[in-house]
Ligand SMILES: [Zn+2]
């Protein structure tokens with residue numbers, strides 16, 4: 001099984017290296033374990049996360065692409081759809097069988113035709129437009145709804161932190 | 168290897184220990200030789216009175232021994248010495264000690280030759296398995312066979328030491344193989360060495376089986392059955408690993424996509440079931456033989472039998488699902504015709520490889536036969552368009568069973584069977600922590616096996632890290648270890664600043680916004696090599712490596728290119744951010760930033 005998973009991951013890595021989407025870099029940090037990648041995602045322009053470069057870790061299962069990878073930001077994040085430990089909660093990363101939120105239709109969930117690139121692009125759009133109904137981080141969702149100014153301030157602090165610029 | 172199990176104990180170096188054991192052994196042999204000669208001398212003293220005078224002089228005795236050895240009575244004499252050593256209570260311990268030392272040396276040699284440095288996870292597995300094995304064999308010897316005779320105990324332990332040694336070796340081989348599964352770096356030389364070792368273990372387990380048959384002649388059927396079952400189990404599990412290994416090599420070398428044909432599947436199924444059933448029979452045999460019901464031993468064995476039974480059930484269910492999906496596919500989804508294949512220029516959407524043959528779903532999407540089958544085993548819709556295919560679970564299986572959790576390794580199946588835990592570190596730092604679980608090392612999903620790593624493992628790893636970074640709280644380290652599952656990665660995370668330091672020190676300012684962060688307390692999200700000097704080099708637009716237009720064949724070069732590309736992206740983002748900030752602040756409050764720079768730069 002994992003032989004084919006390895007080949008598919010290699011193909012995706014090659015594609016992401018040769019035609020990288022704007023502001024996104026992803027690949028295995030250490031090829032001794034090809035099933036653990038690091039991705040860098042640039043915050044989309046015109047949003048409160050603009051300019052930040054957010055590192056995240058992707059861990060692939062041995063039956064990839066039948067099961068989705070797990071994604072976790074390794075920098076501090078404050079976002080309605082990201083748990084405080086950095087785990088990303090978007091429907092594309094949920095396996096077809098399990099439905100933790102209870103309202104996603106299976107069309108939005110993981111399928112083998114999805115790819116790392118699609119996941120990362122979904123995450124970029126998630127950064128731009130949080131879905132404040134899914135409460136991965138309830139505080140962030142509440143602040144996003146009620147006190148946008150404060151939210152933007154926190155986001156800017158995180159952006160500066162990821163760039164290594166002191167506040 | 169045995170030497171690593173006791174790494175928690177204060178122990179002398181291996182070199183010292185082997186010298187000590189060799190000395191001890193030679194002492195006891197010498198003592199035995201002397202006594203044997205003495206006895207012989209007593210027998211012969213009627214003819215050779217001179218012998219008594221030389222008794223105190225050891226060199227004379229040695230000369231005499233040489234004389235004896237050349238004579239015809241050598242064999243008898245050697246036998247005499249050996250029996251003496253085996254009967255003398257002190258000498259026997261010297262011999263046992265020497266044997267253990269020899270085993271450790273062998274293990275060390277094998278480790279250096281085949282594995283090199285053992286990874287932390289492998290060491291942890293070894294440690295767990297070792298204590299588990301010890302516990303079970305203790306139960307077996309005293310609970311099941313109920314040995315009273317010291318000789319018998321020693322014989323059984325010799326047997327178990329050899330068997331356990333091979334089992335642990337097989338475990339490390341399996342761990343290493345599973346590690347290679349996820350890697351692009353191992354060379355064919357790595358594979359050959361591992362395969363040779365696996366072959367050697369297989370041969371040795373065959374030899375043990377022959378020995379078991381030999382012992383069975385004298386010891387009776389029960390002894391034979393106990394011994395043979397263990398040999399067979401070892402041989403089967405090694406053979407299973409070999410099979411998977413060869414399949415993997417074939418699969419990753421050959422271009423045949425996703426080659427998970429029927430033959431390998433059935434080979435694996437038969438292997439799995441044979442191992443499980445054999446183990447079940449072995450445990451039933453032990454339960455019946457132990458006679459003493461309601462003892463601790465029968466309780467442990469009973470729990471294990473329950474677990475084995477559950478495993479067999481699960482395997483059969485999984486197979487039924489597989490079989491059902493196959494028949495359903497044959498029945499409902501026709502093979503794509505060659506025109507359809509020619510029309511469809513896309514690759515298989517599941518494995519991204521070319522399709523020479525394919526199956527067609529009602530929505531006219533094409534996939535490889537095996538790719539589609541693996542997907543349908545866990546889901547009932549078209550991967551591309553998500554059309555519901557209306558597959559009902561096979562009769563006798565509820566739809567819950569079809570859901571992926573039931574089919575794959577049960578994610579939390581370990582905890583209900585986890586019943587004995589000994590946390591030695593609570594009593595003394597050198598004591599081992601171990602839990603005896605009636606489970607096998609998980610065989611299917613690596614991710615799951617990682618998640619189900621017992622908490623004691625994480626704890627001990629966290630403690631290892633904390634020795635290096637004492638100011639990080641244990642809970643933070645444990646959290647990170649749950650993610651990384653490796654001490655090295657967590658240490659790396661700390662060094663790279665990915666784990667926030669215990670005190671919120673990143674609020675402090677360390678330089679002006681115009682300068683690159685220079686001190687360690689500023690938050691650097693990436694590698695320590697992210698310094699102004701290296702960045703100056705990589706930001707050069709002429710740098711060919713960072714353009715991202717090349718995909719290297721060598722893993723190390725790919726890693727380097729990736730690293731450079733990341734640094735370049737980060738620097739570009741920094742520059743852009745600072746430029747924009749300068750643009751906005753120059754119009755507004757420009758004085759504050761210059762004030763800051765004067766006060767901070769020194
Ligand atoms: Zn395919």
Ligand SMILES: [Zn+2]
Nearest residue numbers: 530532549552
């Ligand atoms: Zn379709």
